[in-house]
Amino acid sequence: xxxxxxxxxxxxxxxxxxxxxxxxxxxxxxxxxxxxxxxxxxxxxxxxxxxxxxxxxxxxxxxxxxxxxxxxxxxxxxxxxxxxxxxxxxxxxxxxxxxxxxxxxxxxxxxxxxxxxxxxxxxxxxxxxxxxxxxxxxxxxxxxxxxxxxxxxxxxxxxxxxxxxxxxxxxxxxxxxxxxxxxxxxxxxxxxxxxxxxxxxxxxxxxxxxxxxxxxxxxxxxxxxxxxxxxxxxxxxxxxxxxxxxxxxxxxxxxxxxxxxxxxxxxxxxxxxxxxxxxxxxxxxxxxxxxxxxxxxxxxxxxxxxxxxxxxxxxxxxxxxxxxxxxxxxxxxxxxxxxxxxxxxxxxxxxxxxxxxxxxxxxx
Numbered sequence: 001x002x003x004x005x006x007x008x009x010x011x012x013x014x015x016x017x018x019x020x021x022x023x024x025x026x027x028x029x030x031x032x033x034x035x036x037x038x039x040x041x042x043x044x045x046x047x048x049x050x051x052x053x054x055x056x057x058x059x060x061x062x063x064x065x066x067x068x069x070x071x072x073x074x075x076x077x078x079x080x081x082x083x084x085x086x087x088x089x090x091x092x093x094x095x096x097x098x099x100x101x102x103x104x105x106x107x108x109x110x111x112x113x114x115x116x117x118x119x120x121x122x123x124x125x126x127x128x129x130x131x132x133x134x135x136x137x138x139x140x141x142x143x144x145x146x147x148x149x150x151x152x153x154x155x156x157x158x159x160x161x162x163x164x165x166x167x168x169x170x171x172x173x174x175x176x177x178x179x180x181x182x183x184x185x186x187x188x189x190x191x192x193x194x195x196x197x198x199x200x201x202x203x204x205x206x207x208x209x210x211x212x213x214x215x216x217x218x219x220x221x222x223x224x225x226x227x228x229x230x231x232x233x234x235x236x237x238x239x240x241x242x243x244x245x246x247x248x249x250x251x252x253x254x255x256x257x258x259x260x261x262x263x264x265x266x267x268x269x270x271x272x273x274x275x276x277x278x279x280x281x282x283x284x285x286x287x288x289x290x291x292x293x294x295x296x297x298x299x300x301x302x303x304x305x306x307x308x309x310x311x312x313x314x315x316x317x318x319x320x321x322x323x324x325x326x327x328x329x330x331x332x333x334x335x336x337x338x339x340x341x342x343x344x345x346x347x348x349x350x351x352x353x354x355x356x357x358x359x360x361x362x363x364x
Contacts, residue, residue, distance in 0.1 A: 005041040007167060009160075010072035010101075012047075012094045014084040017113065020152055021047060024076055027157045031164070039168060043160075046072070048093075057226055058233030061087040065100050066233065073167055075101040076156075080113040081121060083129040086310045088289065089241050091129055100240070103250070107167070109159060110143040111152065125343050221274045228271060231278075234285045235261065241292050257288070294351075308354045309342050315361035330356060 009028060011021050028045045036042050048064045055063045069075065077098050084092025090099060101108050112134050121127045137143045144159070146152040223231065235257050242253035258270065264284055265273045273281065293308070316326060323340065331338045334352055339345055345353065 004036075005168075006044050007041060007073040007164065008071055009043050009045050010047075010068055010075045010097070011045055011078075012075060012097045013078040014080075014082040014092065014094060016080045016082045017078040019149060020078045020080075020111075020113065023149060023153050024078070024156060027153060027160060031157070031160060035161070035164075039164075041164075041168060043164065057230040059088070059237060061089075061093050061096055062233045062237050064093070065097065066236075069097050069100045069106070070104065072101065072106055074163060075106055075108045076111070076160075077108060078111045078113065079130050079133070080115065081117065081130065082123065082126045083133060088310060089237065091133070095133065103240070103243070107163060108141075109156075109163060110137055110141065111156070112143055112145045113152070114145050114147050115149070125341050128343065221276070222271060223273050223275055223278070227275060227278055231261075231270060231273070231281060234282075238285065238288055238292065241289065245292050245295055260288070308350050312342060312354055312357045315357045319361060319364045 011024050013021055025045050025047075028043045032042050046068050048068060051068055052064050053067060057063065058066070075097065077094055079094070084094045087093050087096050090096035098108055098110065112130070134143065144155060146155055235254060238257050239250050239254040242248060242257070243250045246253070248256075261281070261284065262268065262270055265277060265281065267273055316322070327339060330336075330353055334349075334356060336349055336352070342350060342353070
């Protein structure tokens with residue numbers, strides 16, 4: 001009896017492409033009906049709003065990454081007039097999902113809708129970000145565009161079939177076991193003592209049973225398993241960010257971060273961190289995140305802005321300030337040109353605004 005294979009297809013995109021996501025699901029269902037028997041495999045579509053499981057163990061996007069992106073065999077991302085909500089690491093959740101998939105060698109099919117909309121653009125910043133991201137994508141890959149939803153349905157069906165055939169054709173790598181050289185030896189002895197060797201060396205083997213393994217239960221004051229997973233997710237998030245900004249491998253970044261955290265908490269193993277110190281660890285994570293994002297000002301402006309702009313917006317919301325009344329005040333206080341959008345500010349001015357807003361927020 002043949003074993004069937006199921007491939008996971010992750011569908012990504014901001015809220016304004018909900019209709020395209022629904023079409024993609026219909027195309028996947030049609031593909032299964034037409035090809036399951038002949039190819040002996042099926043496709044399972046996933047989307048965060050139907051397949052993500054509520055969790056407070058880590059940052060929301062990190063949970064989606066771990067539960068859905070990392071187990072995907074194919075990622076399909078669609079954009080129209082919105083890029084999405086910043087995650088703190090990237091300009092949007094969809095952008096982070098694409099970056100995550102690419103870093104793990106998961107194929108990505110990227111689409112940009114060119115459907116005309118007579119309504120005015122509600123968020124010019126979002127539209128500008130989509131255009132900038134599309135230009136960046138074209139410089140490094142081959143994204144696709146469509147003029148209508150019927151066009152998308154037809155094109156996506158063709159592309160999906162070709163891509164799945166490529167995935168099916170990839171044979172899993174099998175590890176070749178290395179044969180160990182045989183060693184001829186004789187053994188003599190009685191009781192619990194034996195001597196074995198080839199005449200040039202000998203080895204002593206005690207045939208008595210091994211001593212019992214002693215397992216020491218963790219202190220009840222230490223991190224619980226769920227808290228350990230939360231800390232591990234934070235480190236994973238920082239490692240991905242460090243890899244993108246500093247050019248180090250994710251494994252090396254992760255190792256450095258673990259060492260820094262253990263030194264910060266003065267423990268040999270992170271499991272020894274006390275639960276009462278979890279807020280302190282979270283403060284450390286925020287500090288390291290800002291530290292890495294600050295390094296991205298010149299090398300990766302999008303990462304730098306993805307860290308600063310959400311923090312400014314959150315502080316403004318906490319103080320009840322709006323763009324219309326606060327931005328002109330900031331410009332006067334900092335003696336800079338008036339601005340209507342944070343995305344229009346150069347990195348140096350954005351940093352100045354960020355520091356002023358934080359000071360205001362603390363004094364509020």
